[in-house]
Amino acid sequence: MTTSHQVAIEAVGLVKKYGATTALAGVDLTVPTGTVLGVLGPNGAGKTTAVRILGTLLQPDAGHATVGGYDVVREAGKVREIIGLTGQYASVDEDMSGRRNLAMIGRLLGYSRSQAKERADELLERFELVDAGDRIAKTYSGGMRRRLDLAASLVGHPSILYLDEPTTGLDPHARNGVWETVRDLVLDGTTVLLTTQYLEEADALADSLMVFDKGRVVASGRPAELKAQAGKQSLDVRPAEPAHLERVAAIVTEAVGARPSVDVVNTLVSVPVSDGTSMPVVVRRLDEAGIAVTELSLRLPSLDEVFLALTGHAAEERPADAVLEGAGR
Amino acid sequence: MSTAVIERPKTRPFAWVQQSLTLAWRNIVRIRQNPEALADVTFQPIIFLALFLFVFGGAISQGAGWRGYLPVLLPGLLVQTVVFATMGTGVGLNDDFAKGVFDRFRSLPIARISPLIGAVLGDAVRYSLSIIVLMASGFVLGFRFQNGIGNGLLGMLIVLLFALSMCWIWVWLGLKLKTAQGVQGIAFLVMFPLTFGSNIFVPADTLPGFLQAFVKISPITYLVDTERALMGGGALQKPLLITLAWMVGLVAIFAPLAIRAYRRRT
Ligand SMILES: Nc1ncnc2c1ncn2[C@@H]1O[C@H](COP(=O)(O)OP(=O)(O)OP(=O)(O)O)[C@@H](O)[C@H]1O
Ligand SMILES: [Mg+2]
Numbered sequence: 001m002t003t004s005h006q007v008a009i010e011a012v013g014l015v016k017k018y019g020a021t022t023a024l025a026g027v028d029l030t031v032p033t034g035t036v037l038g039v040l041g042p043n044g045a046g047k048t049t050a051v052r053i054l055g056t057l058l059q060p061d062a063g064h065a066t067v068g069g070y071d072v073v074r075e076a077g078k079v080r081e082i083i084g085l086t087g088q089y090a091s092v093d094e095d096m097s098g099r100r101n102l103a104m105i106g107r108l109l110g111y112s113r114s115q116a117k118e119r120a121d122e123l124l125e126r127f128e129l130v131d132a133g134d135r136i137a138k139t140y141s142g143g144m145r146r147r148l149d150l151a152a153s154l155v156g157h158p159s160i161l162y163l164d165e166p167t168t169g170l171d172p173h174a175r176n177g178v179w180e181t182v183r184d185l186v187l188d189g190t191t192v193l194l195t196t197q198y199l200e201e202a203d204a205l206a207d208s209l210m211v212f213d214k215g216r217v218v219a220s221g222r223p224a225e226l227k228a229q230a231g232k233q234s235l236d237v238r239p240a241e242p243a244h245l246e247r248v249a250a251i252v253t254e255a256v257g258a259r260p261s262v263d264v265v266n267t268l269v270s271v272p273v274s275d276g277t278s279m280p281v282v283v284r285r286l287d288e289a290g291i292a293v294t295e296l297s298l299r300l301p302s303l304d305e306v307f308l309a310l311t312g313h314a315a316e317e318r319p320a321d322a323v324l325e326g327a328g329r
Numbered sequence: 330m331s332t333a334v335i336e337r338p339k340t341r342p343f344a345w346v347q348q349s350l351t352l353a354w355r356n357i358v359r360i361r362q363n364p365e366a367l368a369d370v371t372f373q374p375i376i377f378l379a380l381f382l383f384v385f386g387g388a389i390s391q392g393a394g395w396r397g398y399l400p401v402l403l404p405g406l407l408v409q410t411v412v413f414a415t416m417g418t419g420v421g422l423n424d425d426f427a428k429g430v431f432d433r434f435r436s437l438p439i440a441r442i443s444p445l446i447g448a449v450l451g452d453a454v455r456y457s458l459s460i461i462v463l464m465a466s467g468f469v470l471g472f473r474f475q476n477g478i479g480n481g482l483l484g485m486l487i488v489l490l491f492a493l494s495m496c497w498i499w500v501w502l503g504l505k506l507k508t509a510q511g512v513q514g515i516a517f518l519v520m521f522p523l524t525f526g527s528n529i530f531v532p533a534d535t536l537p538g539f540l541q542a543f544v545k546i547s548p549i550t551y552l553v554d555t556e557r558a559l560m561g562g563g564a565l566q567k568p569l570l571i572t573l574a575w576m577v578g579l580v581a582i583f584a585p586l587a588i589r590a591y592r593r594r595t
Binding site: 055056057080081084085087089090091092093094095096100104105107108109110136152153156 | 341348355358359429430431432434435436437443
C-alpha cells in the first residue's frame with residue numbers, strides 16, 4: 001500500500017491554539033515517502049499537537065496538511081485508511097485482552113474473523129506478547145501496554161506511521177525491539193514520523209530531524225548537519241596513566257593553540273577544534289613523549305549539546321524509569 | 330517479517346453495520362469483565378421494587394395493601410428503571426472517551442456513527458437485563474400478565490425500544506460534557522423530576538395542577554400508560570401512538586446531535 005507520491009506528509013503553516021496557549025505557531029514540514037522524520041522538542045513544544053493534526057484527531061486553526069496526497073481535514077477518511085497512529089498515551093482497551101484488542105481492530109478494518117485472529121497472533125508474536133495475550137490489558141505493565149498500542153497501530157499495514165514517544169517507559173530490551181520494528185517497517189517502505197525526548201533515539205532512527213520549541217521549528221536537517229550546525233567538534237585525549245594528564249594537556253595546547261579543559265575525574269583532556277588538522281601533530285608528540293592513550297578521538301557534539309544550543313535550554317529531565325541514555329551504541 | 334501479508338480489505342458499503350456490531354461486542358465483553366458495573370441494572374431495580382412496594386404500597390393503595398399496588402407499580406417501575414439505566418450509557422461513554430480508546434477508533438477508517446451505535450447496542454444488553462430482573466422479581470411477588478403473555482412481552486419490548494431511543498440524549502450529553510460526574514449530575518437533575526413527576530407511583534389526577542400540565546406532555550406518562558394497558562388492560566392506542574412518536578422524535582433529534590458532538594470532540 002505504498003502511495004505513489006514522493007512526499008508522504010506535507011504540512012504548511014500549521015497553527016493550533018488552545019485558548020491563550022499557542023501549541024503550534026506555524027509549522028511546516030515535509031516527509032519524503034519511505035523515510036523517518038524525528039521530531040524532537042522539550043515538553044509542551046507542540047509535538048503531540050502536530051501528530052494529532054496529521055493523524056486527523058485534531059483540526060488545525062490555520063494552515064493545511066496532506067498525508068499521502070490527501071488533505072487531513074477534507075479527506076480525513078482517506079487519510080485514516082493509510083495511517084497508523086500510536087499516541088503518546090496508550091489507547092488500548094484496558095478491559096479486554098491484548099489478543100481481543102488486536103482482533104477487534106482487525107474486525108473494524110474489515111478483516112474476516114479468522115484473518116483478524118491470524119493478524120492478532122502475528123502481532124502478539126512480533127511484540128513478544130504471546131504469553132500475556134489472553135490477559136486483560138489492565139494487568140499489563142506500562143511497557144507491555146505500550147507495545148500492545150504499537151501493535152494496534154500496525155494491524156492495518158499502514159503505509160504512514162506516527163509514533164508519539166514510542167519508547168518512553170520501555171526498558172532497553174523492549175526499546176531495541178521497537179527500534180528493530182521501525183527499521184523493518186522502513187525497509188518495507190513505510191514512512192514514519194516519530195517524536196521523542198531521547199536524542200539518541202532520533203539519532204538512531206531518523207533520516208532527518210526537526211527540533212520543535214514553543215510551537216515552532218527551531219532547527220531541521222540530517223542528524224549530522226544539525227550537529228555541525230550547533231557546535232564545533234572536539235578533540236578528546238584520554239591518557240592511560242592519570243599522572244600524564246598535565247603533560248597531555250601541554251601537548252594539546254601546543255598543537256591546537258588553545259588550552260584544553262582537563263577532566264581529572266574521567267582522565268580526559270578535551271578541546272574544541274574547527275577541524276582535524278591538529279590531530280596528526282598530537283599523535284606525533286604523544287608518541288615522542290612515550291605517553292600511552294586509551295582514547296584519541298575527534299568527536300561531533302552529542303545531540304544533547306545540539307539540543308541545548310538550539311533551544312537555549314536542556315532537554316527535559318528524563319523520567320527515572322527510562323534507562324535509555326547511553327544504553328545504546 | 331517472513332509472514333504472508335494479510336492485506337487490509339477495501340472498504341465496503343454498509344461496513345458501518347459490521348463496525349457497529351464489533352463495537353457492541355466490545356462493550357459486551359467489557360461487561361463480562363466488570364460484572365460489578367451491572368449493579369445499577371440488577372440490584373437497583375430489586376431494591377426500588379422492594380422499597381416502593383413495601384414502604385409506600387400500603388399508604389398509596391389505601392387498604393388494598395402492597396398486593397393491590399403491585400400491578401400498578403410494576404409497569405411504572407419498569408419505565409423508571411430503564412429510563413435510569415439510559416443515563417448509564419452517557420456516563421459510560423464519557424468515561425470511555427476519557428480513557429483514550431476513542432483516539433484509536435477515531436484514527437481508524439470507520440464510520441463516525443459506529444462507536445456510538447456500538448455503545449447503544451452494547452447497552453441494550455444492560456437494559457434487557459434490568460427489564461428481566463425487574464419482571465422476574467415482580468413475578469416472584471405475585472405479578473401476572475392480565476392481558477395475555479404476548480402483550481406482556483410486547484410491553485417489555487416497547488420499553489426496551491424506548492430506552493434505545495431515549496439513550497441518544499445521554500450519548501449526546503456524554504460526548505458534550507467534560508466529565509462523567511458532570512453527566513451524572515445533569516442526569517439526576519433531569520431524571521428525578523421526570524420520573525417522580527409522573528404517573529409512575531401515583532395516579533396523575535392526585536397531582537397539583539402545574540404538575541398535571543407537565544405530566545400531560547411527558548413521554549414517561551404515555552409509556553407508563555402503554556405498559557399498563559399491555560400488561561394489565563385499558564386503552565392502548567392513544568398512549569402507544571404518542572409513545573412511538575416520542576421515540577422517533579428523540580432519535581431524529583438527538584442521534585444527529587450526538588454524531589456532531591462526536592465529530593467535534595477532541
Ligand atoms: N487539550 C488541550 N487543552 C489545552 N492546552 C493544551 C491541550 N493540549 C495541549 N495543550 C497545550 O499545547 C502545548 C503543546 O502541547 P503538546 O502536547 O503538543 O506538547 P508536546 O511537545 O507533545 O509535549 P510533551 O513532550 O510533554 O508530550 C502545551 O502548552 C500544552 O499545554
Ligand atoms: Mg507530547
